[in-house]
Amino acid sequence: MSQAATMKFLSVVWLASVSGALIRVGRDGKASYEGYKVYRVNTNDRTNELSSAFEGLSVVELNHNGGTVDIAIPPEHLEPFDTLNFTTTVLSDNLGADIAAEGPLGSYPELDENGVPSISWFDSYHAYEDHIQYWSDLQASFPDNSELIQVGPSFEGRQIQGIHLWGSSGKDSKPAIFFNGNVHAREWITSKVVEYLLYQIVIGYKNDTTVQAALDNYDFYVLPVVNPDGFVYSQTTNRLWRKNRQTRDNTTAVGTDINRNWSVGFGGGGSSSNPDSETFSGYQPGDAPETAALMAYAQTLASDKGIKLYIDWHSYAQVILLSYGYSCDTFPPNYDRQVSLAGETAARIAQPYNTTFEYGSGCLVLYQSSGNGRDYMTDAAGAEFGWGIELRSTPYGFVLPADQILPSGIEIWEGMKYLWANL
Ligand SMILES: [Zn+2]
The missing domain is CATH 3.30.70.340 (Metallocarboxypeptidase-like)
Known part of the structure; x- marks a missing residue:
């Protein structure tokens, strides 16, 4: 039946x-x-x-x-x-x-005297509308070094949006660091951690030399929620929803896995052509509007100053995934350098709380996945480092208690400061 x-x-x-x-x-x-x-x-x-x-x-x-x-x-x-x-x-x-x-969704925090939302933002999860407000308030508190960006509409017509930040050389003058959060709807910790990184950049640029160096060397393009429809559905209807909310002809199944819909390796192992599957790739590369918008945006960044680092943020395997996911016996030319950088990054992440992150080619260290974003960035958008990072945590899985949001942000911040200074 x-x-x-x-x-x-x-x-x-x-x-x-x-x-x-x-x-x-x-x-x-x-x-x-x-x-x-x-x-x-x-x-x-x-x-x-x-x-x-x-x-x-x-x-x-x-x-x-x-x-x-x-x-x-x-x-x-x-x-x-x-x-x-x-x-x-x-x-x-x-x-x-x-x-x-996991707790109820939190209320919107107070703004401090500089207009920055209180760090209590990281004490609970929040509704999607509050996230939009958060990006807007954070950007408004840092007006000379940032702007809000929109990269295109989701299937249900929500704008995929975020913040572009730059340093002393001015807008669009340095290679890109490009972050995508919450591609999988249920991975709520990812948007929170990406926002924690944004928060630390915004407040740190005034007097932290490490932050100043990072932002002076790279333009950051940060999209905390690239699957807004799925994210909203995971809050209103089903906490464990993963895919987008795209409907298709001749099936009642809903949703395409945005992280199997990219053109590099499309349709290979670790993706499915069955719309019922959690890893449904879609029928054509980029036939999910979210992926199409992200691919187009990546091409703009690639043809401008180029992409130095891409990180696609996921949970909950605690692993740094390097290219490739589509193949277990093909490696980018700079793979050894990537492995050593990932190892040092993992060591920094472990410092605050001893949280262990493994690292290596996604296919070897986790599982094969074809049509994913990091492989696309590496092969089709010229990214020197096309990564995915799976955040905390086992044994909690996707449903990470809210009191782990801040520790998760703190440990990743340690890793990122090292990474950005050593790319
Ligand atoms: Zn994921």
């Missing part, structure tokens, strides 16, 4: 959701993960049986990493899952409780 037909005959309301599993809708109108248990499943010897083993179970696939996959199982399927006898670690006894513990 198709998903649409199934939904028609059920008396409760369900969302066809993550990984095609049906999720019950709670009293608040949002997808309810009450009683879902989260497991890390060791798949090393049993990868081939995985999809057939999970058939008939509402398995919500969260993330996979080498020989393991993290999944959430609804209460009614815990028993049949147990009988499969996988080697597992329990990451959470109740995903619904984790989501509740």
Whole structure:
């Protein structure tokens, strides 16, 4: 039976959701993960049986990493899952409780005497409208060295936007450092950490010589939320939504994985041509409006002063991903240099809280992914360093408690200060 037909005959309301599993809708109108248990499943010897083993179970696939996959199982399927006898670690006894513990969305913070929003912005997660206000206020407090930028509309017509910052040589005079946050909707920590970097640049440029050197050497182009439709949906309807909200002809499935829709390596391993899939690539490179806008913007930066560093921000594997994702046996010419830089960056990230980040070619250190942004930046936009960084954290997964926003920002800031000074 198709998903649409199934939904028609059920008396409760369900969302066809993550990984095609049906999720019950709670009293608040949002997808309810009450009683879902989260497991890390060791798949090393049993990868081939995985999809057939999970058939008939509402398995919500969260993330996979080498020989393991993290999944959430609804209460009614815990028993049949147990009988499969996988080697597992329990990451959470109740995903619904984790989501509740993440806390309510925060209210907008006060501005200080310079117009900079209070650091309490990083004490909670916020609604998308508040993020737009935050970028606007931050930019307004730094008027001589920044401007708001818009790169194009999402599928539902929201502008993908952010901030361009520059140093003493003036606007558009240096190579680009280009950051994309929240390409995957549920990875809320990514926009917060990218905003923490922005915040530190804005307040640090006055008297911190490391920040001054970074901003005097590079033009920063920072888009904290490049998947606004998915981000809004993850706040209003389903916390674990990943893709954009694009509909297509001849399918009820919603959403394209923006990070599989880029033209380099398009359609290869680690992406899917099935619209139901969490890694649906779309049918053509750039047929998701968000990717099309980002590719066009990258080309503008490439043909202007060039792209020195691109970072696509994700969660939650704690790893620095270098090109390539589409192939495990092809490497950029400067790969050795990238590995040593990533290793030093990871060492700096570990300093404040001992958070360990692995590093290496994305395909080798995480998994194969084709049509991703960092490979595009490396091969099609001339970026010297086309990276992805997966933030905290296990064991919390995507639902990172709000009191970890600030520590996550602080450790990444340490890594970035080193990286920008040593590119
Ligand atoms: Zn991601």
